Amino acid sequence: MILEEILKIIPKIDLHCHLSGSVRPETILEIALEEGISVPTNEINKFKSHVQVNDDCKSLKEYLTKFDFNLMVMQKAKHIERITYELLQDTAKENVKYIEIRFAPMLHMNQGLSFEEVVEAVIKGKEKGEKEFDIKSNLLLICMRHQSPEKSIEVVEKGAEYIDRGVVGVDLAGNEHDFEPTIHEEAFKLAKEKGLHRTVHAGETGIPENIIISVEKLFAERIGHGVYAYQNEKVLEYVKKNKIPLEQCLTSNVQTKAVSNFESHPIKTYLDQNIVVTVNTDNMTVSNTNLHKEYERLIEYQNFNFDDIKKVLLNSVEVAFIEKSEKEKLKLKVEKEINSIIKSQR
Template identity: 30%
Template sequence: MGSDPETVTFRGSDSSEYLRRLPKAELHLHLEGSVTPSILRELSLKYQTKYHSLSEEELNQQLFQYQDFYAFLESYQIVCEHLREPADYLKVLDRLGEYFREENIGYAEIIYTPAVPWKFERDGKEILIALLEKTRELESTQGTMIRWILDCVRQFGPESAQRTAELAEEFQDRGVVGLGLGGDENSLEMKVFKEIFAWARAHRLFLHVHAGEIGGPQQVWDALLILGANRIGHGIQAARDSKLVDYLRQHTVGLDVCLTSNLKTGAWTPISENPFGLLFQRGVPVSLNTDDPGLFQTCLTEEFEKAVRFFHLNQEEVHRIVLQGVHSSFLPHKEKMVLMKRFQEEIHRLSA
């Protein structure tokens, strides 16, 4: 860190082209949050919802800009109400396939929330089966490895979470690698989910917990000590607690940081003051992610561009963050090492 942000060039070319071409891993990517204004417009026409008369631009103005985190959750819910059958979800996954190609994303862990279709009495398992089938097609036609995390919604309570854990376990050998907890940090306490997450861990699922996004450092402690999280979604508020920062570094617990998301939900503004830079300097394993590329209208290259610009990263530091994405993934050790070698070779070729 330390180079002048205005003069950043990697390999003598403009950094954004270099960043786009770098192999990247995206670890925090919600399928539902990948709905773009254009996909939402198609779905609103299909189902003739009350938004069907709005243009893409009007949808963008009304549903893709947020006053705060709760306004974002409201929009998220409206988007989810438009995802009704497997074909709708597959449309989003198809778009993600294009995104992975455009961005040279070699590995992605996509978060799917079956509790959303269940809430509307739809078949969340049928949707998962369709997604996993499409995943195999995408993996065979392009280079991206895709794995899945099934997310529980905190405010939906333990019963829905138990059902999600059982579904994740059932499809564990077909591409599901983890169980997650997302939703509103200020709703139910973590301890409500303790047994479910212990059960999932005993069934060899990795555990991903959203914590320390809008909630304080205690949320991150609870995710670690009550739920046994292997990786934390966001976790930026950990920067307020130096003991926690030390713990994350010593136990190599990854934080998936999402700069644009933090800005747009108001979780942490402005980006230049996001704790990402501090956490990175203190040796916490941080990776960069989009969270909801459709809803926040960002992409992984843009997240790296912002990190370079605001935290003055040099080329070697960018490479370290890219590789941290592989380190923090939920792949078994052997597969992780193969992917790591692939990334390292590609980075070497690009930077040679």
């Protein structure tokens, strides 16, 4: 069995997946028409260009414009629930066993939904999806860098009420060039006190120093992207020494021009240096990707072999924001399926 065929059956884990960036284009168009939202075309193939980037994408700023329609159709509870359910349906089909779905509740409150209604809608979609498909999921609530520290504290305080319903942590995302991580220091200190896990987007398109700041000041247990760690020797050594997990998203990093091409991405270098890296999708729709495609590109452009894939998967299990007993179950499930694949090769 060749490596590409193994990818179809190997168990997968996605720790960095944005809900609003992973909506089926067909669903976006359908809801937009239902809600009377003006769209440039009713033809799905033409519409896709408005919610997906292509190879000509020049920056993260341009990349983020593809979220506009997605967020417009995610302002009602029923639509948010449906979109969450469909994400689990789609990922389960490619043998994803565990996914952490992240979303910013504040971005779905533009038409009257309360914080609680947004979170409840995602939870309903999650619970329905888990019941119907062979997949486990948890939720991460995003605090936005450009919003006030008070908004982030509100996300943490209200989010902590849902710890027993699948909300396991918080994230900080947005423009890291204009908004320092420490603006939201108090919120993340509170998150730690309330038992919420912490991950922070840092070193995605520059400023590698934000990685250390996020760990030391925001108590980050994982770093979203961390692509630019290699540009600062002190940061790179810090990541190695402290075993800071990096949530790597190959395709989106190429599209946002965090790296110039697939070959120049540092993920394999990090892995070979025993840095804890995981492989993730970031935004399945905007990047037109899934975990299968991510691993395919790693094989093609980064010379990943089966041992590399296995290592990354077990890294993902190890750093997942799940309870110890659940982690052990997930680890056993992943190891069992991997060993079964190895056995079939003999």
